[in-house]
Amino acid sequence: MIVGENLQRLSKDNRLMVLIEAPGYIPRQLIFDIHGEDVYTVNLSKYDPNYFSERLLKDFHKNANEMSRELLRIQGLLMVRKLDEAERSIDVFQKAYPSIAASYALAANVEMLRGQPEKARAYLLAGEALDNEDPAIKRALGMQVKPAKAGAKK
Numbered sequence: 001m002i003v004g005e006n007l008q009r010l011s012k013d014n015r016l017m018v019l020i021e022a023p024g025y026i027p028r029q030l031i032f033d034i035h036g037e038d039v040y041t042v043n044l045s046k047y048d049p050n051y052f053s054e055r056l057l058k059d060f061h062k063n064a065n066e067m068s069r070e071l072l073r074i075q076g077l078l079m080v081r082k083l084d085e086a087e088r089s090i091d092v093f094q095k096a097y098p099s100i101a102a103s104y105a106l107a108a109n110v111e112m113l114r115g116q117p118e119k120a121r122a123y124l125l126a127g128e129a130l131d132n133e134d135p136a137i138k139r140a141l142g143m144q145v146k147p148a149k150a151g152a153k154k
Helices: 004-008 050-079 084-094 101-113 117-132 135-143
Strands: 015-020 029-035
Touching: 050 084, 050 101, 084 101, 101 117, 101 135, 117 135
Parallel strands: none
Antiparallel strands: 015 029
16 A cells, blocks of 8 residues: 555656566556555466566567577688688677677687687687587587696606
């Protein structure tokens, strides 16, 4: 119940915006016109197993497609050995999407093509920290030369 000074402080132009949340339910944001003593009943919908996949696909499919296209474009730059352009594109991509492990795998490819295996390994480890199930990173780390253990024969 919101009454008196609290109502005056929270409302603007006799309108009140309220976010109603409850664990396990989809939150709702509502705007009420205040007419005096108003009583409202608000029903919240429970999350169901399909909510996230359906909602997220609608909300984020455009970004996912943009990210995929850009990663493929960068891969193409690597294939034609345009390493400087690929590196610049990876930098821009990582500023926009810092937690996408695939971009670190691409950065590692740039360094491997430049003959810098230690830098490549550092990028792979950064990518692995973001997604330790990424198959490209796991495969690349498996192919990387591991440092020799102390006391091992050469």
